[in-house]
Amino acid sequence: MPGPASKKEVFLTGLWKDNPVLRQVLGICSTLAVTNLMVNTLVMDAGLIFTVCMSSLTVSLLRKYTPMRIRMMVQTLIIASYVIIVDIMIKAYLPDISEALGPYVALIITNCIIMGRAEAFARHNPPLASFIDGLGMSLGYSLVLIAIALVREPLGFGTLLGFRVMPEGFVQWTVMIMAPGAFLTLGIMAWVWKYFWPQKEEKKG
Amino acid sequence: MDYINPVTLFFAAVFTNNILLTNFLGLCPFLSMSRQKRSAVGMGAAVVFVMACTTALNNLVHYKVLVPLGLEHFRYIVFIVVIAAFVQLVEMTVERFFPALYFVMGIFLPLITVNCAIFGASLFMVIRKYDFVQSLAYGAGSGLGWMLAIVAISAIREKLEKTAKLPRGLEGPAITLIITGLLALAFLAFSGMIRVQ
Numbered sequence: 001m002p003g004p005a006s007k008k009e010v011f012l013t014g015l016w017k018d019n020p021v022l023r024q025v026l027g028i029c030s031t032l033a034v035t036n037l038m039v040n041t042l043v044m045d046a047g048l049i050f051t052v053c054m055s056s057l058t059v060s061l062l063r064k065y066t067p068m069r070i071r072m073m074v075q076t077l078i079i080a081s082y083v084i085i086v087d088i089m090i091k092a093y094l095p096d097i098s099e100a101l102g103p104y105v106a107l108i109i110t111n112c113i114i115m116g117r118a119e120a121f122a123r124h125n126p127p128l129a130s131f132i133d134g135l136g137m138s139l140g141y142s143l144v145l146i147a148i149a150l151v152r153e154p155l156g157f158g159t160l161l162g163f164r165v166m167p168e169g170f171v172q173w174t175v176m177i178m179a180p181g182a183f184l185t186l187g188i189m190a191w192v193w194k195y196f197w198p199q200k201e202e203k204k205g
Numbered sequence: 206m207d208y209i210n211p212v213t214l215f216f217a218a219v220f221t222n223n224i225l226l227t228n229f230l231g232l233c234p235f236l237s238m239s240r241q242k243r244s245a246v247g248m249g250a251a252v253v254f255v256m257a258c259t260t261a262l263n264n265l266v267h268y269k270v271l272v273p274l275g276l277e278h279f280r281y282i283v284f285i286v287v288i289a290a291f292v293q294l295v296e297m298t299v300e301r302f303f304p305a306l307y308f309v310m311g312i313f314l315p316l317i318t319v320n321c322a323i324f325g326a327s328l329f330m331v332i333r334k335y336d337f338v339q340s341l342a343y344g345a346g347s348g349l350g351w352m353l354a355i356v357a358i359s360a361i362r363e364k365l366e367k368t369a370k371l372p373r374g375l376e377g378p379a380i381t382l383i384i385t386g387l388l389a390l391a392f393l394a395f396s397g398m399i400r401v402q
Contacts, residue, residue: 191372
C-alpha cells in the first residue's frame with residue numbers, strides 16, 4: 001500500500017494514471033452494453049458514480065466492525081442496496097431510459113470495479129479518502145465510456161444526444177451500434193492509451 | 206409473448222444471443238482467464254454448471270417466494286445471495302467427494318460468484334418471463350455460449366503469443382478486445398438462424 005497520499009493525488013490517480021478501464025480493464029461488463037447511445041451512457045454513469053462513492057464510503061465507515069471472513073458478503077450487500085436505490089430512482093424519474101437499460105442497471109452490482117475499490121482501497125482508508133478515491137475512479141471510468149459513446153453514436157446513428165451531427169448523405173455504420181463495434185472501439189482505445197502512456201514497470205509485456 | 210420452445214432457446218442462447226458477444230456479460234473473467242486454453246476450459250465448464258443451476262434456482266425463488274410475498278424489489282440481493290450460497294455449497298461438495306474434479310475446477314468456483322454473466326442470466330430470465338424449463342435451457346445455453354467464446358479466444362491467444370509480433374501497446378487486453386470484436390462479428394452471421402428476443 002502507498003503511504004498517506006494527499007486527497008488530490010488519490011483523485012487524479014483514479015481519474016487518469018490508473019484509469020480503471022484503459023489501464024486495468026476492469027468492470028467493463030455491464031456498462032459497455034449501453035454505450036451505443038449517449039443518453040443511456042450518461043444515466044448509467046451517474047448511477048455508477050453514485051454507487052461507487054457511496055459504497056466506498058460505507059465500506060470504509062464500517063471497516064473496523066466488519067469481520068474479515070465475511071467481508072465480501074457484507075460489501076456485496078452494501079453495493080446491492082445502493083444499486084436498488086439507483087434502480088428505483090431511474091424507474092421513477094426516467095421510465096423510458098429504464099426500459100432501454102433493461103437489466104444493466106442491476107448489473108452494476110457485479111461490476112468488478114466497485115468491489116475492487118472496496119477491497120483495494122476503502123477497506124484500509126478513512127471515509128473521506130475512500131469517497132474521493134471512488135469519485136476519481138468512477139469519473140475516470142465514466143470519461144472512457146463517454147468517449148466510446150462519442151465514437152459509436154455518431155457513426156452508428158449519425159446523431160449525438162439525439163441531434164443530427166453527420167451530413168445528410170452519411171451512410172450509417174450499423175456495426176457500430178451492435179456488439180462488435182463496442183469491442184473494436186474499446187480495443188483500439190486501450191491500444192492508443194498504452195502506446196502513448198506506457199506503464200513504467202510493465203517492460204516485460 | 207409467444208411461448209418459446211426450450212430447445213430453440215438453448216441454441217439461441219449459445220449462438221445468436223451469446224451472452225458474452227452480444228450482451229457483454231462476463232467480460233472481466235473472460236479477459237483475465239483467457240490466456241491459457243486449459244484454464245479457459247476449466248472456467249468454462251464451471252460456468253456452464255453454475256449458470257444452468259442458478260438460473261433455474263432463481264426462477265423458483267422469484268416466482269414461488271418473492272412474487273407471492275411482493276418482494277420483487279429485493280430480487281437483486283436475493284439473487285446474489287442465492288448464487289453465492291450455491292457456489293459455496295458446490296465448492297464444499299466437490300472438495301469433499303470429488304477431489305480430482307476439485308483439482309481441475311475448484312479454483313475457478315469462487316471467482317464465479319462475481320461473474321456478471323451468472324447474475325445477468327438470472328436478470329434476463331426475470332425480464333423475459335421464462336418459466337422453469339425455459340430458464341434451465343437458457344442458463345445452460347448461455348453458459349455453453351460463454352464457454353465456447355472463452356475457449357475460442359484462449360486458443361487464438363495461445364497461438365498469438367507464440368507466433369505474432371505485436372505493435373507496441375497492442376499486446377494484452379487491447380488485442381484481446383479486438384479479437385473479441387472480430388469473433389462477435391463472426392457470430393452475427395448466426396443471427397439469421399433463430400430469432401428469439
